[in-house]
Amino acid sequence: MSEKILNKDNWSEFVNNLASSQKVWVMAGEEAVEFVPLSEGVKEAEGVLNATVPPKNVVFPQTETLFRFLYGQKEVEDLPEEVEEMVVVGIRPCDARAMSIVDNLFSWDEDDTYYWDKREKTTLIGLACNEPEINCFCTSLEGSPASTEGLDVIMADLGDKYYLQGITDKGEKVLEGVSGQLSDASDADKKAFQENAASAEKKIKRSIDTTGIPEGLPQLWEHELWQEVSNGCLGCGTCTYLCPTCHCFDIQDELEGYNGRRCRIWDSCMFSEYTLHASGHNPRPTRRERTRNRINHKYNYFVEKFDKIACVGCGRCINQCPVNIDIINILSKVKEAL
Numbered sequence: 001m002s003e004k005i006l007n008k009d010n011w012s013e014f015v016n017n018l019a020s021s022q023k024v025w026v027m028a029g030e031e032a033v034e035f036v037p038l039s040e041g042v043k044e045a046e047g048v049l050n051a052t053v054p055p056k057n058v059v060f061p062q063t064e065t066l067f068r069f070l071y072g073q074k075e076v077e078d079l080p081e082e083v084e085e086m087v088v089v090g091i092r093p094c095d096a097r098a099m100s101i102v103d104n105l106f107s108w109d110e111d112d113t114y115y116w117d118k119r120e121k122t123t124l125i126g127l128a129c130n131e132p133e134i135n136c137f138c139t140s141l142e143g144s145p146a147s148t149e150g151l152d153v154i155m156a157d158l159g160d161k162y163y164l165q166g167i168t169d170k171g172e173k174v175l176e177g178v179s180g181q182l183s184d185a186s187d188a189d190k191k192a193f194q195e196n197a198a199s200a201e202k203k204i205k206r207s208i209d210t211t212g213i214p215e216g217l218p219q220l221w222e223h224e225l226w227q228e229v230s231n232g233c234l235g236c237g238t239c240t241y242l243c244p245t246c247h248c249f250d251i252q253d254e255l256e257g258y259n260g261r262r263c264r265i266w267d268s269c270m271f272s273e274y275t276l277h278a279s280g281h282n283p284r285p286t287r288r289e290r291t292r293n294r295i296n297h298k299y300n301y302f303v304e305k306f307d308k309i310a311c312v313g314c315g316r317c318i319n320q321c322p323v324n325i326d327i328i329n330i331l332s333k334v335k336e337a338l
């Protein structure tokens with residue numbers, strides 16, 4: 001496990017050096033911050049804790065062509081094409097944990113090659129959080145502001161420099177490739193990293209004790225709380241689109257002249273069409289059933305299948321819901337009802 005220091009003055013050189021041998025994803029944008037491939041003109045976001053859109057699109061694009069079909073031909077055009085090595089710089093620990101959680105889904109009954117081709121070629125360089133945001137609650141879900149779960153390298157802001165620690169062989173290899181910009185960390189640097197991590201953990205204001213929720217949810221199937229917590233919901237899907245663990249998708253065929261493509265597109269269980277049957281029947285006809293499903297999927301079904309809660313406490317669904325629906329409040333009501 002190597003421990004290195006990167007002087008902030010060398011940041012551009014560091015990312016450009018990384019980009020010389022792989023595709024580098026960085027946080028960019030002003031109002032809606034997201035991870036984008038580094039290229040000329042991309043301005044890295046500054047002063048934001050986390051991206052509005054999590055970097056799940058790196059391995060699970062919002063729209064992905066699965067294959068193309070051509071008029072008059074029985075064979076389809078084979079996709080996916082060769083995937084290049086990629087590195088995500090500055091992913092937060094909660095989002096890296098989310099990727100590890102979503103891995104379970106994409107290797108559940110069989111490995112999803114579209115996902116795994118990209119996932120295996122992706123190195124995650126995480127950035128520990130020194131100043132968690134108001135709705136962060138990662139510590140309630142086995143995470144922490146400097147958790148290394150799912151990361152290949154963890155990086156921490158120490159003022160005028162970054163401390164970097166290799167976690168996996170993949171991470172060590174990436175660090176070796178940029179060793180020209182790095183120097184060895186001292187004991188004092190390591191101590192500063194640990195002190196920052198402990199202090200950040202104390203700054204987390206929100207929490208929920210999840211004990212009993214996964215097992216208890218089935219008892220509350222017909223409980224009035226679902227009506228109460230979904231009354232204001234607009235069904236916009238923001239909470240699910242921006243959730244790093246949400247992974248629902250639709251498969252659609254799109255025609256392009258006589259030819260066409262089959263694509264996989266992010267979908268949301270908060271949309272009425274999501275469960276609409278061809279007969280016109282909808283088993284989740286109102287937002288009450290859809291909200292109940294969102295919570296049950298994360299806190300019960302996923303736990304039953306994979307023994308993990310599919311929520312990392314990133315707080316995005318709280319921060320971005322246009323009508324202030326708050327998952328911690330919903331979970332508190334679940335606890336009260338139980």
Ligand code: SF4
Nearest residue numbers: 233234236237239321
């Ligand atoms: S973001 Fe809020 S309003 Fe939109 S679907 Fe989710 S809970 Fe409903």
Ligand code: SF4
Nearest residue numbers: 243311312314315317
């Ligand atoms: S449910 Fe909300 S808090 Fe949990 S991971 Fe998804 S967006 Fe983050």
